[in-house]
Amino acid sequence: METYFKQFLYDLISIASTNPTSDKEDEAIACVEHYLSCAGIDYQHIVVDEARHRSCTIARISRSHLSATKRNSPTAKGALTFCGHIDVVPVSPDERLQWKTPPFTPTRRENKLFGRGTCDMKGGIAAVATAMRNATTNTSHFCEDITFLVTCDEEDRMTGVRALLRYIKPQYEGALIIAEPTNMQLMTASRGRSFARCTTYGKTAHGSQKNAIQQGNAILQMQHFLNQIANENFDHTNDNITGTSFWQPLSIRAGVEPGIIPDRCTCMIDTRLSLIDNCQNFESRLQSIAQNCAHRSAKNIDIDILDKREPWITSDDALHVKILRNIMAQPPNSQLLAQNTFLGSTDGNVLAMHGYKPVILGPGDLACAHRANEYVNLDDVERACQIYRELITRWCESS
Ligand SMILES: [Zn+2]
Numbered sequence: 001m002e003t004y005f006k007q008f009l010y011d012l013i014s015i016a017s018t019n020p021t022s023d024k025e026d027e028a029i030a031c032v033e034h035y036l037s038c039a040g041i042d043y044q045h046i047v048v049d050e051a052r053h054r055s056c057t058i059a060r061i062s063r064s065h066l067s068a069t070k071r072n073s074p075t076a077k078g079a080l081t082f083c084g085h086i087d088v089v090p091v092s093p094d095e096r097l098q099w100k101t102p103p104f105t106p107t108r109r110e111n112k113l114f115g116r117g118t119c120d121m122k123g124g125i126a127a128v129a130t131a132m133r134n135a136t137t138n139t140s141h142f143c144e145d146i147t148f149l150v151t152c153d154e155e156d157r158m159t160g161v162r163a164l165l166r167y168i169k170p171q172y173e174g175a176l177i178i179a180e181p182t183n184m185q186l187m188t189a190s191r192g193r194s195f196a197r198c199t200t201y202g203k204t205a206h207g208s209q210k211n212a213i214q215q216g217n218a219i220l221q222m223q224h225f226l227n228q229i230a231n232e233n234f235d236h237t238n239d240n241i242t243g244t245s246f247w248q249p250l251s252i253r254a255g256v257e258p259g260i261i262p263d264r265c266t267c268m269i270d271t272r273l274s275l276i277d278n279c280q281n282f283e284s285r286l287q288s289i290a291q292n293c294a295h296r297s298a299k300n301i302d303i304d305i306l307d308k309r310e311p312w313i314t315s316d317d318a319l320h321v322k323i324l325r326n327i328m329a330q331p332p333n334s335q336l337l338a339q340n341t342f343l344g345s346t347d348g349n350v351l352a353m354h355g356y357k358p359v360i361l362g363p364g365d366l367a368c369a370h371r372a373n374e375y376v377n378l379d380d381v382e383r384a385c386q387i388y389r390e391l392i393t394r395w396c397e398s399s
Contacts, residue, residue, distance in 0.1 A: 085154030124179030181364030
């Protein structure tokens with residue numbers, strides 16, 4: 001791995017761009033912009049939330065990088081777009097005790113690089129940025145519009161990628177590569193995700209009042225609601241690629257101590273959606289259960305849908321999928337051909353809803369993200385860089 005590539009990765013990991021607890025997402029974006037602009041790559045800096053130090057960047061290898069002859073030749077192809085997020089999840093006090101090395105000091109042990117964000121997903125960002133840099137130094141084959149979207153706030157509400165939608169639009173096939181950790185397996189489908197805040201209401205009363213329980217205890221209303229949630233059958237959502245949809249409560253809040261019957265209970269219901277399901281169905285299911293419960297208790301349950309990320313699948317006929325399969329079928333990557341589904345949600349879910357055709361391919365194992373002693377294998381980061389670089393070359397050659 002070249003020194004500048006490695007140094008850039010180390011620099012990125014040293015910036016604790018945690019979401020939601022830091023004010024350093026900006027700083028990490030600036031680090032990427034500096035690295036790319038050193039190779040003459042242009043970028044557009046987009047401020048997303050000034051107060052929270054959040055921004056994104058859109059970097060482009062553009063026409064100005066072309067050799068004189070190429071610059072004058074017509075290019076048939078639209079943009080090939082890469083995407084990655086700069087924010088990382090925080091390290092809780094309990095988790096910090098489990099780390100064997102300081103999480104924001106990149107530490108190498110043999111070929112593993114340890115640190116928060118090594119796997120999810122600064123390894124992938126370093127690989128894409130370096131592939132772009134290396135592409136600008138080779139003028140033999142070139143096309144314009146190799147774009148790299150570097151986003152903030154992916155780990156929470158995805159405000160970063162949504163802010164970018166005003167500045168980008170898919171061209172040609174909307175070819176998109178998300179550099180999230182997939183252990184260098186090509187993923188051409190992703191489950192969807194949606195989540196909702198559900199609120200039950202009651203009436204405060206003294207905790208000694210047994211009669212007040214029936215009408216007034218918001219926790220008991222929620223318990224009834226959650227029982228119905230647990231009984232929902234998802235068999236009809238089964239497809240043979242992503243399995244069935246499911247849902248579960250991920251947080252719950254109620255009660256004022258001491259000794260008051262609670263008048264409000266809120267619960268976050270999170271759903272993961274199969275390819276034949278969608279966010280509207282999730283909302284309908286919730287509303288229908290809420291109406292049933294309200295009918296029995298004569299109290300309304302409020303449902304606020306907080307986010308919608310539709311499932312997606314990208315066809316094997318898409319040019320970037322064909323090229324990637326072709327590159328990776330060659331030794332030593334012949335094990336990478338399997339059709340795979342990404343289980344988490346990514347910026348790709350948002351971009352797919354606006355005409356992009358994502359695939360996910362990147363260094364690192366998702367199973368070691370968001371946990372103590374997160375690491376990425378440096379050989380995988382380098383291999384990702386080579387594959388991205390080769391994709392850029394073949395994409396440009398085929399235009
Ligand atoms: Zn990620």
